[in-house]
Amino acid sequence: MARMFGGIHPADRKENTRRKPLMRPDSPPERVFLPLDMSSGAPAVPVVEQGQQVYVGELIARADGEESAHVHASVSGVVEGVVDYPFPWGGSAPAIVIANDGQNALCPDLPEPLSMDSASQEDIMERIQLCGITDMGRDASPAHWKILRARGRADTLIVNAAESDPYVTADHRVMLELGAQVLLGARALARALGVSRAFIAVEGDKLNAAESMESRISNRQERVELRILPSRYPLGGEKQIVRAITGREVPPGGEALDVRCVVFNVACALAVGTAISRGTPVTHRAVTVSGGAVNRPRNLWAPIGTPLTDLVTAAGGFREQPEMMLLGGPMTGVVLRDLTSPLLKNTNSLLCLAGWERPEPIPAATCMRCGQCVDVCPMHLAPVLVRRALEAGDMAQMYKLHPSDCMECGCCSYICPAHIPLVSIVRAGRKALEEEVEAQ
Ligand code: SF4
Ligand code: SF4
Structure with a gap:
């Protein structure tokens, strides 16, 4: 078995969904909101007009440059227009709105299958x-x-x-x-x-x-x-x-x-x-909808652009008010203020956590120099030393500690027996270093 350095064993809490087959939502979304900006490059450019009938897999926005990606209709229906729609990381971004006709009709112009025996x-x-x-x-x-x-x-x-x-x-x-x-x-x-x-x-x-x-x-x-x-x-x-x-x-x-x-x-x-x-483009993806606040945690095969609130409905709604909602995993996911934003191509999970799943915030105590934050860091960083360098304003030392390599996995904060918010501290160290470099 291959090996890795560092890391932790948090409670995996996968038992609620790991045996549940992928399923399409019982009731499809009334509308999907397909952001033009779903790649690392420039937003795609719409190629459809308001009122146009589109089919599943049809091109609706063309990539703008090499680092951009085409966007395709994930449901069949009528294009209602391009609107500014909430984006998971905050703010809003232009999205094509399609009113779902419920027919799930496939685009007739999809490319033919490719044979791997002959494909170059x-x-x-x-x-x-x-x-x-x-x-x-x-x-x-x-x-x-x-x-x-x-x-x-x-x-x-x-x-x-x-x-x-x-x-x-x-x-x-x-x-x-x-x-x-x-x-x-x-x-x-x-x-x-x-x-x-x-x-x-x-x-x-x-x-x-x-x-x-x-x-x-x-x-x-x-x-x-x-x-x-x-x-x-x-x-x-x-x-x-x-x-x-x-x-x-x-x-x-x-x-x-x-x-x-x-x-x-x-x-x-x-x-x-x-x-x-x-020959089918990216129109759907597998997404885990879980957490103690969700009635029936499950894995969905959902159209891209489905509002997150519809994913929760497809998982039976809430059994209790969630204390925290996250797009992505609990250690690195983006905290959501509400569920209006849509499912993106790279969204793998929506977690709605109940109060009992969130550890009570505990005030930070004095560092006891146990070294556990160093032991668990998969990037070979020393968060305890980053903290010391930050407090001392010692940027020469900070430079040697490479805080910019931090992947914000959260292992150091998780393991620290003194409950020191080490991820935030390493992030602050990185920022201080960047400012120092810019000022030079
Ligand atoms: S959050 Fe950063 S510093 Fe902390 S363990 Fe992960 S990679 Fe290391
Ligand atoms: S894990 Fe916490 S208490 Fe231990 S050395 Fe790191 S910062 Fe200090």
């Missing part, structure tokens, strides 16, 4: 770009752009199915139920990249998913290999997974490509597999 690198690249596929984990870079950057520089593809965040089981269900498409996507990504090695990385707590993938791989004598990783948060981080699989250490401030690796999320591999085998 360029055929696959073109298909990935055409289908608006982005990496669907924390990174929202367009997949074709990542491939272009990596060609000739990378020798290893890693499909990240670690899913180490507590509560979240959407990727687990994808591997169990849609493993053939994931495997096809991994093969296609490897071919488009021109790499010699491809791995699917699964955590050891998903043994049934790992076994299911393994049987598919051995049946087909694939060149894709399965790697089982220890169940440890935050293994899903890109640098951690590269190290665990290849033993290569991404340098401070660097990225996986610096050590000849490319990492794609398993949802992205699924999207690529579906684009190859059916």
Whole structure:
């Protein structure tokens, strides 16, 4: 089994959803709100007009530049216009509104399936770009752009199915139920990249998913290999997974490509597999809706652009008022003020936590120099020393401590017996250092 440095074992709280198959919402959303800005590049440009009938998979906004991604209709219905709509990270952003006609009618102009027996690198690249596929984990870079950057520089593809965040089981269900498409996507990504090695990385707590993938791989004598990783948060981080699989250490401030690796999320591999085998763009995704405030936690296969409030309705509504709502996992997710914002291509979970799931805030005590924050940091940082340097205003020392490498995984704050808010402190250290550099 591959190994990782640091990390913690928070309560995983996945038992409420890990055995629940993916299901479409009982009642489809009345409207979907598809933000133009769902990639790391420029927002896409609308190509539809108010009142236009659109079908599932139809292009509704064209990518604007290489680092941008097309947007496609996720339901069939009538375009109501482009409005400023709440965005999960705060504020609002232009989104195309489609009134759902409930017919789920597929666009008749979708491309034909591609055969992996004959598809060239360029055929696959073109298909990935055409289908608006982005990496669907924390990174929202367009997949074709990542491939272009990596060609000739990378020798290893890693499909990240670690899913180490507590509560979240959407990727687990994808591997169990849609493993053939994931495997096809991994093969296609490897071919488009021109790499010699491809791995699917699964955590050891998903043994049934790992076994299911393994049987598919051995049946087909694939060149894709399965790697089982220890169940440890935050293994899903890109640098951690590269190290665990290849033993290569991404340098401070660097990225996986610096050590000849490319990492794609398993949802992205699924999207690529579906684009190859059916010609279908990214219109839906698997999302875990969980937390103690939710009546029936479950995994949904939901149209992109579905308002989050509709996802909660599809999970039976609230059993009690949530104390906290998060998009993403409990350690790194974005705190939501309300549920109006839509499901994005890279949203894997919506968590609505009850009061008993949130630890009572405890006042910070004096550091006891136990060193646990150093032991658990997967980035080899020393949060305790960052704190000391920040308090002393010692920027020369701060520079040596590399606070900008922090991935904000939350392990240090979680483990600290003195309840010192170390993530905020490391973040403040990074900011102080940036200001110091700018002032020079
Ligand atoms: S310093 Fe950053 S990377 Fe290290 S444990 Fe804390 S939050 Fe995670
Ligand atoms: S874990 Fe907390 S108490 Fe222990 S050394 Fe780090 S900051 Fe100090």
